[in-house]
Amino acid sequence: MFIKVLMALYPLIVFIALVFIFKFFRLRHLTNRKLKIPDVFTIFLILGMQIFSKNVTSISIIPYYLLIISGLALVLLLLDLLYYKQFTYRRFLKLWWRLTFFITLIIYLILIVITFTH
Template sequence: MLPKIIAALYPILVFIALVFVFKFFRLRHLTNRRLKIPDVYTLFLILGLKIFSSQLVTISILPYYFLIVSGLALVLLLLDVFYYRAFVFRRFLKLWWRVTFIITFVMYLGFLIVIFMR
């Protein structure tokens, strides 16, 4: 039961730690106000998915996650090329990374629901 509780508290604790780090070290000012908490938070959620899925469930969620994120990149690339008739890498990467954050967060919440329903 303790690993399940740690897995549930992990996103909250990481978010609080990131807020503290961003305020204490003034990371937004150092990066010209471009780096935001969700940009870094995504990496920690991916790490949490890897660690907790290998410990609490018999299969790893990471291959499925990377398949979804790769499909998202392909769809966004095709939309960029066919809709805008141009490909701007900076705009594509920013949009892809922000949507990846949403997908990662939803998958982590789904993972928590699955482990607590077992």
């Protein structure tokens, strides 16, 4: 039960810690205001997904997650090439990473719901 509660509180704890770290070390000012909390938060969510999915469900979600993220990258690349007729890696990576954050958060929340319903 402790792992389930920790799994549910993990995103909140990491988010509060990141806000404190960003304020204390002034990371946004060091990177010319380009680095934001969701950019770093995504990495911690992926790490949490790996740890908690392995402990709670005894299988890893990471291969399925990587398949979804790779598919997202392919779709975004095809949209850039077919719709805009050009590819700029900076815009592509920024959009891909921000969409990765939302997908990661949704998958993590689904993992929490599945864990508490069983």
